[in-house]
Amino acid sequence: MSGKPMLYGATGCGSAVVEAGFILAGEGYDYVEASPWEPSDGLTALKAINPLVQVPTLVLPDGTVMTESVAMLLWLMDRHPGRLGPGPSDPARASFLRWLVYLPAAIYPMYTVRDFVDQWVSGEKATGELKQSTVNRILLCWKNMEAALKPAPGAWLLGTPDLTALDLYICMMTRWTPRRDAIRAVAPGIVAVAERVDHDPRVVDLWQRHFPDAYKDL
Ligand SMILES: N[C@@H](CCC(=O)N[C@@H](CS)C(=O)NCC(=O)O)C(=O)O
Structure with missing residues (x-):
């Protein structure tokens, strides 16, 4: 383990916005390609952690599994105040x-x-x-x-x-x-x-x- 969050994603899929969020936040992540449309080791690993077999799925360094792209983006915002959107006191x-x-x-x-x-x-x-x-x-x-x-x-x-x-x-x-x-x-x-x-x-x-x-x- 590298100590970074592990993102299960697929080319052209919703994981792209989470990758973009990581980049904009300046936070490192590891990536596993796990297209739901093609058998792969990544897909087998994804099935074991997300019964809906959807990407993005994110595994945090402490083992917590996150699904839902918006949850991942909000998690990143919590960790990087001022990045990715207006903060809690902003009228927007x-x-x-x-x-x-x-x-x-x-x-x-x-x-x-x-x-x-x-x-x-x-x-x-x-x-x-x-x-x-x-x-x-x-x-x-x-x-x-x-x-x-x-x-x-x-x-x-x-x-x-x-x-x-x-x-x-x-x-x-x-x-x-x-x-x-x-x-x-x-x-x-x-x-x-x-x-x-x-x-x-x-x-x-x-x-x-x-x-x-x-x-x-x-
Ligand atoms: N609500 C989820 C939706 C994720 C989702 O539907 N991902 C698609 C790929 S873009 C998927 O994995 N589809 C496979 C399936 O639903 O069986 C999110 O926002 O992350």
């Missing part, structure tokens, strides 16, 4: 928390359904309809967020001096189906912020590793 904190939870609570579960659609319904018609329904819901969620936040051009999502965990999440999640062009049609300001995060020098290599030009999700 309530809005930050609202949208920080909204992304994994309202949008991410749509991928739990669509990525393994055969677990929910069977038959070509039903699976096609359900997948389309998830896209409709994802777009509605982005549209609601855009209408509420009205992102200002050239700023981070909440107008904070530095980017926050919220900016990192939207950079990652707008890469997923139905992807940026479709999301831009309902949430142009959010996609503009995501594109700004793409080019942040602290995380540009990370995004390139997770989302190379050939990246395609399910």
Whole structure:
């Protein structure tokens, strides 16, 4: 053991935002690739610690297992006050928390359904309809967020001096189906912020590793 937290992740998956959080916080971590879609030693190890077999899963140096990307980001914020988002006394904190939870609570579960659609319904018609329904819901969620936040051009999502965990999440999640062009049609300001995060020098290599030009999700 290196004494660092061990992150179980997968290329192009939700673990990317946690890696970005570690980088922005300046905290070291070890990484195991454990794609839920491919047999591997990492996946076998993941199954032993997370019965839902989801990434990200984080094992802390004391052996504590964490699931839920937002919990990991908040854990990092606790350890690195002033990084990744407004602190408890900042007036922007309530809005930050609202949208920080909204992304994994309202949008991410749509991928739990669509990525393994055969677990929910069977038959070509039903699976096609359900997948389309998830896209409709994802777009509605982005549209609601855009209408509420009205992102200002050239700023981070909440107008904070530095980017926050919220900016990192939207950079990652707008890469997923139905992807940026479709999301831009309902949430142009959010996609503009995501594109700004793409080019942040602290995380540009990370995004390139997770989302190379050939990246395609399910
Ligand atoms: N609520 C979890 C969702 C994690 C999640 O759904 N991860 C996907 C990969 S992006 C996964 O592991 N899917 C496999 C499955 O749900 O069986 C979080 O925010 O971390």
